Amino acid sequence: MEQILANGVYLGSQYAMIALGLTLIFALMNVLNFAHGQMYVIGGFVTYTFYGQLGVPFVLALLMSCISLAILGALIEKFLFAPVIKGSKREESTMLLAAGIAFLLDALILLIFGEKQRGVPKIIDGVFNWDFRVIMPYDRILICVLAILSIICFICFMQYSKTGRALRALAQDRTAAQLMGVNVDRYSMIGFALGAMLAGLVGGLLVTITGINLGMGGPTSIKAFMMVMIGGAGVISGAIAGGIILGFMEAIGLAVLSQYGDITYLLIFVSLMIFLAIRPQGLMGKPWG
Amino acid sequence: MQRRALMKAAMIAMSMTALQTTTALAENPVLKIGFVGVTSGPAASWGISNQRSMETRAAWINETGGYKIGDTTYDIEIVSFDDQKDPKRAIAGMEKMAQEGIHYVVGPNVDDGAAAVRPVAEANGIMYFPYAFPKSLYTKPASNAILGMVANYQSGPAIYKYLMKEKGVKTVAFIAANESDPLSQRDSGVAAAKALGLDVVSDNVTYQVDTTDFTPVLTPIMRERPDLLVLSGVSPANAPQLIRSARELGFQGVISTETAQDAGVLTEGAGDLANGFISVGGASTPELASPMMIEFVDRYTKMFGEYNDESNTKVYALEYILETLKADPAAITDVTAFQTTMDRFEAPNPYMKGDAKLRYVGMSSFGQRRQVAVPLVVNVFQDGAFETLFVAEVD
Known part of the structure; x- marks a missing residue:
């Protein structure tokens, strides 16, 4: 039981981090960013390159992932999403654009980083073993703590900084925010950059545990969408709740149901369908959007 | 005039390139x-x-x-x-x-x-x-x-026989991705192991193809403490993570697979934890x-x-x-x-x-x-490279 709880906390914290960036972008721009998983993968590859290949300290490599993805996100918003949002009244235009970007990034990742699974040296050696009741390598514990700290920092940033307040205002009501003097174009770009940066950060953190390969993007996006659907699209606290719930469901399912084969995700998907039929807006989303 | 000259030069260059290509292909x-x-x-x-x-x-x-x-x-x-x-x-x-x-x-x-x-x-x-x-x-x-x-139903028995004889392996557990190839490879591996007299202590643990963290997946298998853990049909992307998680959970036995792997990927993903990992390779050792x-x-x-x-x-x-x-x-x-x-x-x-x-x-x-x-070249990973464990023929 203790091991299931530990696995749940660990998985939940990393999933929540993945979902945060996606839900932020959705809240600000009403864009379903299908390329979120690819951004996560690029973040992982940047940390791999700097930390694993060039020997740069891990923290600096992580910072490079954040900066690279923030710049990439800002450029994508400014030159791709912003013109499409302005020029098209149809919401599916941004969805198609996001899907196109996902394919493009996949192709670029293959060209630049290759097809192989990549990994980096462990940041801490050793395994925490509490009488075989809880076994957890120290690097997982560290990454879990860093993920939780990052989530807290992000919440504080959104709650107390001027930029965070502007972003929240934008998420609540774009027109009202504009009327209150918020530069909508600028903050949309900052918000997208922040969402992409979060994807890069979690990619950089997790490359130390799971490694990285070009195929991870699509599945990561799907999981992120599931978390956002559970918690409520566009709600920060909902994304965190969705990530933690999915993490615990996975940890419990894998431990309890392993003897029946791989039915954990089957049950998670069935539960999600029933849940959405009853509460389509998710746990914390508003029924009106 | 300058523009016309430039156009002419470009046309000539294009014609030359096309001609060159045709000539090269015509060789x-x-x-x-x-x-x-x-x-x-x-x-x-x-x-x-x-x-x-x-x-x-x-x-x-x-x-x-x-x-x-x-x-x-x-x-x-x-x-x-x-x-x-x-x-x-x-x-x-x-x-x-x-x-x-x-x-x-x-x-x-x-x-x-x-x-x-x-x-x-x-x-x-x-x-x-x-x-x-x-x-x-x-x-x-x-x-x-x-x-x-070489198919897994040809290489698997050869590897199991070798491990039974050389390492005294008696119990085996299988893990596979929830996909047709790995599952069918697991099933034929289980059949081969049973036919050889091995005790199969776990053969129903599977994982999603997109799994990135294998610690929760492997935990139930580790309780069975098998002598041999077979990663059926494992992709090179998943192998290092599975090996690393198994070792971190305290697994001391042998880990093997019947698929081909890459030494560089194993080194980066699992490092020394991959030492002793057995896989099927080719002729580059x-x-x-x-x-x-x-x-x-x-x-x-x-x-x-x-x-x-x-x-x-x-x-x-x-x-x-x-x-x-x-x-x-x-x-x-x-x-x-x-x-x-x-x-x-x-x-x-x-x-x-x-x-x-x-x-x-x-x-x-x-x-x-x-x-x-x-x-049928069976390799063992050791300190960043493959070493040939044994070579056999198939018919």
């Missing part, structure tokens, strides 16, 4: 060989190592004047199609090969793709070399598929590699920046096609002639030291010669 007629396999997504590594092996060898042949079949010397052109591991796309790929008049195709990489393309291949006179294990592809009435590697294999690795590395050890098994298919065509030039457009030649074909294996031969086998497993005779 030798071109023999097209197809590749239909997965070169994108999580399993991209399997198909890309295939495609790049073929492209490396083709470039090498073309650079050295072409490949002589009968009285004609051909340049080799590789026509590739990414099936994205989707059977529907694999069919589309095989149809494209048929439209281009290609009769020899390497791939697909997985079971369902290989099964899906069978009607297209047989209807259009295409011989294809899948990396998929279902026996129905290679036994009669199937006629056009040739297994391009120093004990076995011929000068031609060494040159192949060198050319591949120069062409693509980095070698992939999975290519040790993938290097063979194109060589088999070309050598068989050389043995019977009529087979270039007539796959029936190719099939007839297969029964008596034999040529030196250029990639291995010693007197190893290229020939078609499979009488024991399929009742007809529908498998390339690649050596």
Whole structure:
């Protein structure tokens, strides 16, 4: 039981981090960013390159992932999403654009980083073993703590900084925010950059545990969408709740149901369908959007 | 005036380039060989190592004047199609090969793709070399598929026997991804282990293909404390993570798989924790590699920046096609002639030291010669490189 709880906390914290960036972008721009998983993968590859290949300290490599993805996100918003949002009244235009970007990034990742699974040296050696009741390598514990700290920092940033307040205002009501003097174009770009940066950060953190390969993007996006659907699209606290719930469901399912084969995700998907039929807006989303 | 001169120069340059290209192509007629396999997504590594092996060898042949079949010397052109591991796309790929008049195709990489393309291949006179294990592809009435590697039901028993004898292995646990290939490989592995008298303590733990953290998945198996953990049909992307998680959970036994792996990926993903990991490889270990294999690795590395050890098994298919065509030039457009030649074909294996031969086998497993005779090389990973554990032959 203790091991299931530990696995749940660990998985939940990393999933929540993945979902945060996606839900932020959705809240600000009403864009379903299908390329979120690819951004996560690029973040992982940047940390791999700097930390694993060039020997740069891990923290600096992580910072490079954040900066690279923030710049990439800002450029994508400014030159791709912003013109499409302005020029098209149809919401599916941004969805198609996001899907196109996902394919493009996949192709670029293959060209630049290759097809192989990549990994980096462990940041801490050793395994925490509490009488075989809880076994957890120290690097997982560290990454879990860093993920939780990052989530807290992000919440504080959104709650107390001027930029965070502007972003929240934008998420609540774009027109009202504009009327209150918020530069909508600028903050949309900052918000997208922040969402992409979060994807890069979690990619950089997790490359130390799971490694990285070009195929991870699509599945990561799907999981992120599931978390956002559970918690409520566009709600920060909902994304965190969705990530933690999915993490615990996975940890419990894998431990309890392993003897029946791989039915954990089957049950998670069935539960999600029933849940959405009853509460389509998710746990914390508003029924009106 | 200046603009007109510039236009004229550009036109001349374009004409010259076109003429040069035509002249280059006109030097030798071109023999097209197809590749239909997965070169994108999580399993991209399997198909890309295939495609790049073929492209490396083709470039090498073309650079050295072409490949002589009968009285004609051909340049080799590789026509590739990414099936994205989707059977529907694999069919589309095989149809494209048929439209281009290609009769020899390497791939697909997985079971369902290989099964899906069978009607297209047989209807259009295409011989294809899948990396998929279902026996129905290679036994009669199937006629056009040739297994391009050693199947797990051939390598598994050999590995288990070795481990029972040398390491005293008595109990075994299997883990597989929840996909057709790994699951069927697990099932045949379980059957082989039971037939050898091993106690199978766990055979129902599976994981999603996109799993990135295997600690929760492996925890139930670790409670059974098996002597041997078999990673059935594991992809190179998942192998290091599974090994690392198992070792971190305190697993002391042997870990093995029947798929080909890459030493660099294992080093980066699992480091020393991967020491002792047993997998099926090809002929690139120093004990076995011929000068031609060494040159192949060198050319591949120069062409693509980095070698992939999975290519040790993938290097063979194109060589088999070309050598068989050389043995019977009529087979270039007539796959029936190719099939007839297969029964008596034999040529030196250029990639291995010693007197190893290229020939078609499979009488024991399929009742007809529908498998390339690649050596069953079982490797063990040690300190960043593979060492040859033992070599066996398959028929």
